[in-house]
Amino acid sequence: MSRVFQVGGRAIEASRIFCVGKNFRKHIKELGDEDSEQPVIFMKPVSCIVLPQEKIALPRHGTCLHHEVELVVLIGQGGSNISESAARSHIAGLSLGVDLTLRDVQTTLKKKGMPWEIAKAFDQSAPLGTFVPLGDSTDLDNISFSCEVSGVLRQEGNSGQMLYPIPYIIKYLSDIWELQPGDLIYTGTPSGVGPLVRGDTIKIAGSGIGEFNWEVF
Numbered sequence: 001m002s003r004v005f006q007v008g009g010r011a012i013e014a015s016r017i018f019c020v021g022k023n024f025r026k027h028i029k030e031l032g033d034e035d036s037e038q039p040v041i042f043m044k045p046v047s048c049i050v051l052p053q054e055k056i057a058l059p060r061h062g063t064c065l066h067h068e069v070e071l072v073v074l075i076g077q078g079g080s081n082i083s084e085s086a087a088r089s090h091i092a093g094l095s096l097g098v099d100l101t102l103r104d105v106q107t108t109l110k111k112k113g114m115p116w117e118i119a120k121a122f123d124q125s126a127p128l129g130t131f132v133p134l135g136d137s138t139d140l141d142n143i144s145f146s147c148e149v150s151g152v153l154r155q156e157g158n159s160g161q162m163l164y165p166i167p168y169i170i171k172y173l174s175d176i177w178e179l180q181p182g183d184l185i186y187t188g189t190p191s192g193v194g195p196l197v198r199g200d201t202i203k204i205a206g207s208g209i210g211e212f213n214w215e216v217f
Protein backbone atom coordinates (compact mmCIF):
# COMPACT_ATOMS: atom_id res chain seq x y z
CA MET A 1 0.00 0.00 0.00
CA SER A 2 1.46 3.38 -0.92
CA ARG A 3 1.44 6.20 1.62
CA VAL A 4 1.44 9.83 0.51
CA PHE A 5 2.25 12.69 2.89
CA GLN A 6 1.14 16.28 2.38
CA VAL A 7 3.80 18.66 3.59
CA GLY A 8 4.48 22.29 2.70
CA GLY A 9 2.21 22.14 -0.35
CA ARG A 10 3.90 19.00 -1.71
CA ALA A 11 2.65 15.44 -1.91
CA ILE A 12 5.49 13.04 -1.12
CA GLU A 13 5.07 9.28 -1.41
CA ALA A 14 6.80 7.18 1.25
CA SER A 15 9.85 5.45 -0.15
CA ARG A 16 11.69 3.56 2.61
CA ILE A 17 11.79 3.53 6.41
CA PHE A 18 15.20 3.73 8.05
CA CYS A 19 15.39 3.36 11.83
CA VAL A 20 18.21 4.30 14.17
CA GLY A 21 18.75 2.13 17.24
CA LYS A 22 20.69 3.00 20.41
CA ASN A 23 20.60 6.77 19.98
CA PHE A 24 19.78 7.80 23.58
CA ARG A 25 22.14 6.76 26.37
CA LYS A 26 19.54 6.17 29.09
CA HIS A 27 17.57 3.90 26.75
CA ILE A 28 20.71 1.90 25.90
CA LYS A 29 21.23 1.43 29.66
CA GLU A 30 17.64 0.35 30.33
CA LEU A 31 18.04 -2.43 27.75
CA GLY A 32 21.37 -3.45 29.31
CA ASP A 33 23.17 -2.72 26.03
CA GLU A 34 26.47 -0.97 25.32
CA ASP A 35 26.96 2.19 23.24
CA SER A 36 27.88 1.40 19.66
CA GLU A 37 30.65 3.19 17.82
CA GLN A 38 28.47 3.74 14.78
CA PRO A 39 24.72 4.21 14.49
CA VAL A 40 22.69 0.99 14.56
CA ILE A 41 20.52 0.99 11.43
CA PHE A 42 17.62 -1.25 10.52
CA MET A 43 14.65 -0.90 8.17
CA LYS A 44 10.92 -1.49 8.10
CA PRO A 45 8.74 -1.83 5.01
CA VAL A 46 6.42 1.09 4.19
CA SER A 47 3.52 -1.35 4.59
CA CYS A 48 4.14 -1.20 8.39
CA ILE A 49 2.90 2.40 8.65
CA VAL A 50 -0.19 3.00 10.80
CA LEU A 51 -1.74 6.45 10.40
CA PRO A 52 -3.43 8.20 13.36
CA GLN A 53 -7.00 7.34 12.40
CA GLU A 54 -6.10 3.64 12.16
CA LYS A 55 -5.82 1.08 14.98
CA ILE A 56 -2.86 -0.97 16.19
CA ALA A 57 -3.49 -4.72 16.39
CA LEU A 58 -1.38 -6.73 18.84
CA PRO A 59 0.93 -9.05 16.88
CA ARG A 60 0.56 -12.76 17.68
CA HIS A 61 4.17 -13.93 17.33
CA GLY A 62 5.41 -12.37 20.58
CA THR A 63 4.15 -11.45 24.04
CA CYS A 64 5.81 -8.13 24.94
CA LEU A 65 4.95 -5.28 22.56
CA HIS A 66 6.96 -2.17 23.52
CA HIS A 67 6.36 1.44 22.48
CA GLU A 68 9.35 3.53 21.37
CA VAL A 69 8.38 7.12 20.58
CA GLU A 70 10.71 8.67 18.01
CA LEU A 71 11.18 11.86 16.07
CA VAL A 72 10.67 11.08 12.36
CA VAL A 73 12.37 12.92 9.50
CA LEU A 74 10.88 12.97 5.98
CA ILE A 75 13.45 13.44 3.22
CA GLY A 76 12.27 15.86 0.52
CA GLN A 77 15.39 16.06 -1.60
CA GLY A 78 17.47 12.97 -2.26
CA GLY A 79 21.22 12.64 -2.58
CA SER A 80 24.39 10.70 -1.84
CA ASN A 81 27.28 11.70 0.41
CA ILE A 82 25.29 14.55 1.95
CA SER A 83 27.39 16.66 4.33
CA GLU A 84 26.15 17.42 7.84
CA SER A 85 26.02 21.12 6.95
CA ALA A 86 23.81 20.42 3.91
CA ALA A 87 21.61 17.81 5.63
CA ARG A 88 18.97 20.27 6.76
CA SER A 89 18.15 21.31 3.18
CA HIS A 90 17.25 17.68 2.36
CA ILE A 91 14.51 17.51 5.01
CA ALA A 92 10.92 18.17 3.92
CA GLY A 93 9.25 17.78 7.30
CA LEU A 94 9.18 16.35 10.78
CA SER A 95 6.73 14.15 12.61
CA LEU A 96 6.62 11.63 15.41
CA GLY A 97 6.24 7.90 15.18
CA VAL A 98 6.35 4.78 17.29
CA ASP A 99 8.95 2.11 16.56
CA LEU A 100 6.84 -0.77 17.87
CA THR A 101 9.07 -3.60 19.01
CA LEU A 102 8.37 -7.14 20.19
CA ARG A 103 10.94 -6.98 22.97
CA ASP A 104 10.82 -10.67 23.91
CA VAL A 105 11.41 -11.66 20.30
CA GLN A 106 14.17 -9.06 19.88
CA THR A 107 15.98 -10.24 23.02
CA THR A 108 16.00 -13.82 21.72
CA LEU A 109 17.25 -12.71 18.29
CA LYS A 110 20.01 -10.57 19.83
CA LYS A 111 21.26 -13.51 21.90
CA LYS A 112 21.44 -15.66 18.79
CA GLY A 113 23.03 -12.90 16.69
CA MET A 114 20.13 -13.07 14.25
CA PRO A 115 18.50 -10.22 12.26
CA TRP A 116 15.76 -8.21 13.99
CA GLU A 117 13.08 -8.10 11.28
CA ILE A 118 10.43 -10.22 12.97
CA ALA A 119 10.83 -8.18 16.18
CA LYS A 120 10.81 -4.79 14.46
CA ALA A 121 9.38 -4.91 10.95
CA PHE A 122 6.08 -6.77 11.31
CA ASP A 123 2.75 -5.42 10.02
CA GLN A 124 1.62 -2.27 11.88
CA SER A 125 4.99 -1.77 13.56
CA ALA A 126 5.33 1.85 12.43
CA PRO A 127 2.61 4.19 13.71
CA LEU A 128 3.30 7.59 12.17
CA GLY A 129 1.82 11.08 12.63
CA THR A 130 1.33 13.80 10.03
CA PHE A 131 4.21 16.03 8.97
CA VAL A 132 4.96 19.67 9.66
CA PRO A 133 7.31 21.37 7.21
CA LEU A 134 10.78 22.15 8.54
CA GLY A 135 10.69 25.89 9.25
CA ASP A 136 13.73 28.19 9.22
CA SER A 137 13.36 28.61 12.97
CA THR A 138 13.19 24.89 13.80
CA ASP A 139 16.16 23.96 15.98
CA LEU A 140 16.87 20.30 15.15
CA ASP A 141 18.85 20.01 18.38
CA ASN A 142 16.03 21.13 20.65
CA ILE A 143 12.80 19.29 19.89
CA SER A 144 11.13 17.76 22.93
CA PHE A 145 8.72 14.86 22.59
CA SER A 146 6.86 12.42 24.80
CA CYS A 147 4.70 9.30 24.96
CA GLU A 148 1.73 8.65 27.22
CA VAL A 149 0.03 5.27 27.55
CA SER A 150 -3.55 5.27 28.83
CA GLY A 151 -2.98 8.66 30.46
CA VAL A 152 0.36 7.82 32.13
CA LEU A 153 3.54 9.55 30.98
CA ARG A 154 6.04 6.87 29.95
CA GLN A 155 8.70 8.58 27.82
CA GLU A 156 10.15 12.07 27.53
CA GLY A 157 13.09 13.07 25.37
CA ASN A 158 14.72 15.86 23.46
CA SER A 159 16.61 15.68 20.17
CA GLY A 160 19.50 17.45 21.95
CA GLN A 161 20.13 14.18 23.84
CA MET A 162 20.78 12.16 20.67
CA LEU A 163 24.17 10.45 20.50
CA TYR A 164 23.95 10.81 16.70
CA PRO A 165 22.18 14.10 15.82
CA ILE A 166 19.86 14.28 12.81
CA PRO A 167 22.40 15.89 10.38
CA TYR A 168 24.91 13.17 11.23
CA ILE A 169 22.31 10.44 10.65
CA ILE A 170 21.49 11.88 7.21
CA LYS A 171 25.19 12.02 6.34
CA TYR A 172 25.73 8.47 7.58
CA LEU A 173 22.76 7.00 5.69
CA SER A 174 23.55 8.90 2.48
CA ASP A 175 27.07 7.48 2.44
CA ILE A 176 25.51 4.00 2.23
CA TRP A 177 22.24 4.53 0.34
CA GLU A 178 21.35 7.25 -2.16
CA LEU A 179 18.56 8.94 -0.23
CA GLN A 180 15.30 9.44 -2.11
CA PRO A 181 12.41 11.85 -1.62
CA GLY A 182 9.94 10.05 0.63
CA ASP A 183 12.56 8.27 2.73
CA LEU A 184 11.57 8.28 6.39
CA ILE A 185 14.03 8.16 9.27
CA TYR A 186 12.94 7.06 12.76
CA THR A 187 15.73 8.63 14.80
CA GLY A 188 15.77 6.56 17.99
CA THR A 189 13.94 6.44 21.29
CA PRO A 190 14.59 7.93 24.73
CA SER A 191 14.28 5.86 27.93
CA GLY A 192 10.98 4.74 29.39
CA VAL A 193 9.99 2.12 26.83
CA GLY A 194 7.40 -0.31 28.15
CA PRO A 195 4.65 -2.77 27.29
CA LEU A 196 1.34 -2.13 25.55
CA VAL A 197 -1.69 -4.29 26.26
CA ARG A 198 -5.07 -4.64 24.58
CA GLY A 199 -7.27 -1.63 25.31
CA ASP A 200 -4.38 0.82 25.81
CA THR A 201 -4.39 4.20 24.16
CA ILE A 202 -1.10 5.67 23.12
CA LYS A 203 -0.53 9.41 22.74
CA ILE A 204 2.67 10.89 21.37
CA ALA A 205 3.35 14.63 21.27
CA GLY A 206 6.19 16.91 20.24
CA SER A 207 7.01 20.61 20.42
CA GLY A 208 6.03 22.31 17.17
CA ILE A 209 4.82 19.00 15.72
CA GLY A 210 1.53 18.19 17.40
CA GLU A 211 -0.05 15.20 19.05
CA PHE A 212 -1.18 11.83 17.67
CA ASN A 213 -3.21 9.00 19.22
CA TRP A 214 -3.81 5.32 18.61
CA GLU A 215 -5.80 2.56 20.23
CA VAL A 216 -4.41 -0.93 20.74
CA PHE A 217 -6.85 -3.76 20.14
Ligand code: ZN
Pocket residue numbers: 019020021068070099188189
Ligand atom coordinates in the same frame (compact mmCIF):
# COMPACT_ATOMS: atom_id res chain seq x y z
ZN1 ZN B 1 13.54 2.51 18.05
